[in-house]
Amino acid sequence: MLDFAIFWDWIAFAARWLHVVTAMVWIGTSFYFIALDLGLVRRPGMPEGVTGEEWQVHGGGFYHVEKYAVAPERLPEDLTWFKWESYATWLSGAALLMILYWAGAELYLIDPAKADLSVFQAVLLSAGSIALGWLIYDGLCRSPLGHRPVVLMLVLFGVIVAMSWGLNQVFTGRAALLHLGAFTATIMTANVFLVIMPNQRVVVGDLKAGRVPDPEYGRIAKLRSTHNNYLTLPVIFLMLSNHYPLAFGTPHAWAIGALVFLMGVTIRHYFNTLHARKGRPNWTWAATAILFLAIMWLSALPGRGPAPAETALPETGAAARFAAAEGFETAHGIVLARCSMCHAREPLWQGLHWAPRGVALETEADVARQARAIFLQAGASHAMPPGNLTYMTGEERQALADWYRAGAGG
Numbered sequence: 001m002l003d004f005a006i007f008w009d010w011i012a013f014a015a016r017w018l019h020v021v022t023a024m025v026w027i028g029t030s031f032y033f034i035a036l037d038l039g040l041v042r043r044p045g046m047p048e049g050v051t052g053e054e055w056q057v058h059g060g061g062f063y064h065v066e067k068y069a070v071a072p073e074r075l076p077e078d079l080t081w082f083k084w085e086s087y088a089t090w091l092s093g094a095a096l097l098m099i100l101y102w103a104g105a106e107l108y109l110i111d112p113a114k115a116d117l118s119v120f121q122a123v124l125l126s127a128g129s130i131a132l133g134w135l136i137y138d139g140l141c142r143s144p145l146g147h148r149p150v151v152l153m154l155v156l157f158g159v160i161v162a163m164s165w166g167l168n169q170v171f172t173g174r175a176a177l178l179h180l181g182a183f184t185a186t187i188m189t190a191n192v193f194l195v196i197m198p199n200q201r202v203v204v205g206d207l208k209a210g211r212v213p214d215p216e217y218g219r220i221a222k223l224r225s226t227h228n229n230y231l232t233l234p235v236i237f238l239m240l241s242n243h244y245p246l247a248f249g250t251p252h253a254w255a256i257g258a259l260v261f262l263m264g265v266t267i268r269h270y271f272n273t274l275h276a277r278k279g280r281p282n283w284t285w286a287a288t289a290i291l292f293l294a295i296m297w298l299s300a301l302p303g304r305g306p307a308p309a310e311t312a313l314p315e316t317g318a319a320a321r322f323a324a325a326e327g328f329e330t331a332h333g334i335v336l337a338r339c340s341m342c343h344a345r346e347p348l349w350q351g352l353h354w355a356p357r358g359v360a361l362e363t364e365a366d367v368a369r370q371a372r373a374i375f376l377q378a379g380a381s382h383a384m385p386p387g388n389l390t391y392m393t394g395e396e397r398q399a400l401a402d403w404y405r406a407g408a409g410g
Helices: 004-038 084-102 105-109 119-142 149-170 173-208 215-243 253-275 283-299 317-324 328-338 364-369 371-379 394-407
Strands: 050-058 061-068
Touching: 004 061, 004 084, 004 215, 004 253, 004 371, 084 105, 084 119, 084 173, 105 119, 105 173, 105 317, 119 149, 119 173, 119 215, 149 173, 149 215, 149 253, 173 215, 173 253, 215 253, 253 283, 317 328, 317 364, 317 371, 317 394, 328 364, 328 371, 328 394, 364 371, 371 394
Parallel strands: none
Antiparallel strands: 050 061
């Protein structure tokens, strides 16, 4: 029997797989071209208009790459454009956001203790925050600050801090950091789609029409491309953060999210300087280590104590249906016996200080809210308990599956 929950989980897996693959391709291409651009060397005898060249070896062959300041006199027909890597990454990421956080808003997006939002309000706020972030960023880049890159980066960091704080005031910690990453990833793809590619098309159009392209288009594209380069590593961290409660499950998650961007700058500065043959700024590794230690310290500050347990069963929504479904009391007893020693606000399992992924399974409300996850992890599969350490029986797994199916309407 192929339950909808199983089907939906595989859809999420497929979207995540596609997202990871396309991100690898995009990031690899981006890092390669930044390194290539920084490593260009100007030598005597280069063709007119060429600002630098580089010789490379890979896969048993040698490559000779030249860069034109604006464009060559004659544009080749077989020009390769790099854009679909970016578009596919954003589209698959948007699909994953919808599958996990919009469709599962009651569980993953909404935190009633922060803001009592309806699903519609939460989804609208989710999409609106991402769009607003791009509009603010784009406006700053088009302002006079666009000609002062260092000042612009400082102002943009202030925007990131404000966004991180604001998102943590309304969403769950997991969703807040994820949305900070989604907002940043949207900036990166919108830079490609709305700025870099249109500017390149203008240059190509001028060349075909016999006009001399304006170098300003190249300057703007280079600025946005540089931003993308420095934003890549923080986005990866934020997308992985939902697996680690120490990153998202703390009142100081907004500060952790902001500091991650500074780590991205220090790490990329080292490699960019290295690729530009300007030495090895080893101080950046010390700065990165200090920032990471600061993040660790923030995660352990007082105030991270376990959230109070919900004792009242939900009256509406999917959780209410599962609480009223046949077999709920049996399922709750099984979860208490087999899962709650780890999945507790103060875990009893030796060596565990926080519940895995921040998921507590103690009260009836906890179990009702996590019905789908319980079914997928312990009913439809044997993923939990890990190694079946608590000896969950086949009959108990079947009881969990039957309860879930009753609550899901079959």
